[in-house]
Amino acid sequence: MTKREILRRTLLSSVGTAVMMTGLSIAPANAQLDEIIVTAQKREENIQKVPISVSAIQGERYTALFQAGDDIRALATRIPSFYAESSNGRAAPRFYIRGLGNTDFDLAASQPISVIQDDVVLENVILKSSPIFDIEQVEVLRGPQGTLFGRNTPAGIVKFTSVKPSHETDAYATLSGGELGTFTAEGAVGGSILGDVLSARISGLFQRRGDWIDNSFTRQDKALGGFRDFAGRVQVLYEPNESWSALLNVHGRSLKGNSASVFRANIVGPGNNDLNANFDRDTVAFNQGDNNPQQYDGWGASLNMSWDLNGVTITSITAYETTHGSSLGDIDGGNDDMDGGTPGSPGTIPFQSVTQDGINDLDQFTQEVRIANDDSERFRWQFGGYYFDGEFTIETRPFSIFFPASTILTHENQAWAVFGQAAYDILDTTTITAGVRFTDDEKDLTAQTGATAPVNVSDDQISWDVSLNHFLTDDVNLYARVASGFRAPTIQGRDVAFGGAPSTANSETIMSYEGGIKSELFDRRARVNFGGFYYKVEDLQVSAVGGAGNFIQLVNAEEAVGWGFELDTEASITENLLVTLGVSYNNTEIQDGNLAVNTCAQCTVTDPTFTVPAVPAPLTLARVDGNPLPQAPRVIVSATARYGVPMGDDGELFFFTDWAYQGKTNLFLYESAEFSEITGFEGGLKIGYAKNDGSWEAAIFARNITDEEILKGGIDFNNNTGFVNEPRVIGVSLTGRL
Helix, strand or coil: CCHHHHHHHHHHHHHHHHHHHHHCCCCCHHHCCCCCEECCCCCCEEHHHCCCCEEEECHHHHHHHHCCCCCHHHHCCCCCCEEEECCCCCCCCEEEECCEECCCCCCCCCCCEEEEECCEEECCCCHHHCCCCCEEEEEEEECCCCCCCCCCCCCEEEEEEECCCCCCCEEEEEEEEEHHHEEEEEEEEEEEEECECEEEEEEEEEEEECCCEEECCCCEEEEECCEEEEEEEEEEEECCCCCEEEEEEEEEEEEEECCCCCCECCCECCCCCCECCCCCCCEECCCCCCCCCEEEEEEEEEEEEEEEECCEEEEEEEEEEEEEEEEEEECCCCCCCCCCCCCCCCCCCCCCCEEEEEEEEEEEEEEEEEEEECCCCCEEEEEEEEEEEEEEEEEEECCCCCCCCCEEEEEEEEEEEEEEEEEEEEECCEEEEEEEEEEEEEEEEEECCCCCCCEEEEEEEEEEEEEEEEECCCCEEEEEEEEEEEECCEEECHHHHHCCCCEEECCEEEEEEEEEEEEEECCCCEEEEEEEEEEEEEEEEEEEEECCCCEEEEEEEEEEEEEEEEEEEEEEEECCEEEEEEEEEEEEEEECCCCEEECCCCCCECCCEEEECCCCCCEEEEECCCCCCCCCCCEEEEEEEEEEEEECCCEEEEEEEEEEEEEEECCCCCCECCCCCEEEEEEEEEEEEEECCCCEEEEEEEECCCCCCCEEEEECCCCCEEEECCCCEEEEEEEEEC
């Protein structure tokens, strides 16, 4: 057994032992769990009373994930049924909830999961990569959220809430540094600036990593892998009286570095999904791509105003977002060895592929107006309207003699909606909630270069949900929910850059059924929430990406179904020991006997295949009926444990560890020996000293402590190219609070 395996098993065993102790011993009364307040229904509510499957992550469980400079993808597998990955590095992440997501890597890709930051939807995939810092809480709302949050939420939403200004002066700063030239600085300061009328908060984040990957082709050491990511936020809260308030939020982000995804040629197989001898985490052999530069800059602003009028609250949220930038990458992951074997070329690479994609001047404007009565009423209602207007231009440069030097496409999207929700306490212990939303959505694509004709798609849909919540006791309640949702029709124009035509997909619709139990046990020293679900999606939008024909085609699968469960637990076992355990099981299946997609160029396809005539060469297609959805882990298990040892009267030595397991995952629509049944296991560790009053903390930490090497995605049109998880980083951190 290797040292890494011994360390991994020892740390996992410690977490598992602590979790199992949940059923054996419970802490004294002074170790009660904190109440978790969420805004899943656009009202502040105890998470235990919300009839929705929702998870929240905050505090050390959240901050520990980002100490080594990780981006939003660090949340993947840390929340039941939630996954994330990206073939665009620190930009354009792709999210999946209960197996539903979209593997399309284009910058115009549509996703069935909305990202909401400070009550503003971030629609484009670049906006969804906005750094998260000075965060009060992360919420993941599973299942269709089409009533209150609208289209493009059939899988759910990821909601980030920043710490808001207050009249109490406070400040904090966190510095961490570690291997690979990794450095992170995060901080905020806030307080009153004009009596009880005006308060403000300024917060910022700087993340850096040095170039650490060698390029054996150019013989350049430490050529790529580094980045500098800076983000800032200024919030000003104006409260002239008890009835009216206005919160102005201005924020920005600048990302620069050689941080586009590192594609590695022929690192899996053949005939299995094991990383082979071509894989070296510290080395690539790129002859093109200029070491994968990536740069994005953007800013945004929102104005959130609230009027309290005798028990009725009017809320207006006006927001604007803009961004621009590009990524360049050596897509084939190596250098062409057809000339007899260029030094450093990893395996057979039939042809060279290098591409640059960028967004020019994305503009997004949103306006929401909502009216709601008081939360304490027996009959609670809210209704409102929403408007969305987005436009962006995508430029693709294939760097090939076979295609145009660049293709520029403009995408426009306008949508509006009206919605309403009502909740009624039938009994003191039973509440029924129902909501409905009408949405109209229209998209246009116009080619600024070439002869591609304009494309237009539009649709209007009604989404609704009904839920029932019943308390068996003050601490145990049952809930059931039926909900519908839809993803608006979509246009994909990337094939225009490679001599093809745009493709479109009709709206997908979902019907979901879920139910479960939420409980707080042992005088609120343990929290156990369990829920099961079943959904059916009709006209599922899928992206047939890559394959030997190198296409990106939007298609509608006839149906997809999914079922499974989520378990969220937290327990204060003793006054000094806190553990959490999250488990999810997601069984997904594509149901379409006629759907066939392009297969890989060099891998071993295990689906039934057939050949069709095509120019310049025949295509082999695979039937995908019965396959799981791509990038949908069957099982996710996550666990954390924090143990504190009192040191004197005012401090403690603490131990915190977190572990996550990703079960069998298929990377593409088709199944193959090389890109199916991917699994992964990662852990983190933090040991330090903290003052009981939170004034300061010093610690050593490790992310991916056992240095696991996990395949996270692949590119299949040329060779068996893959990209992997983040490397191990060991470092130190210091936090101070005022």
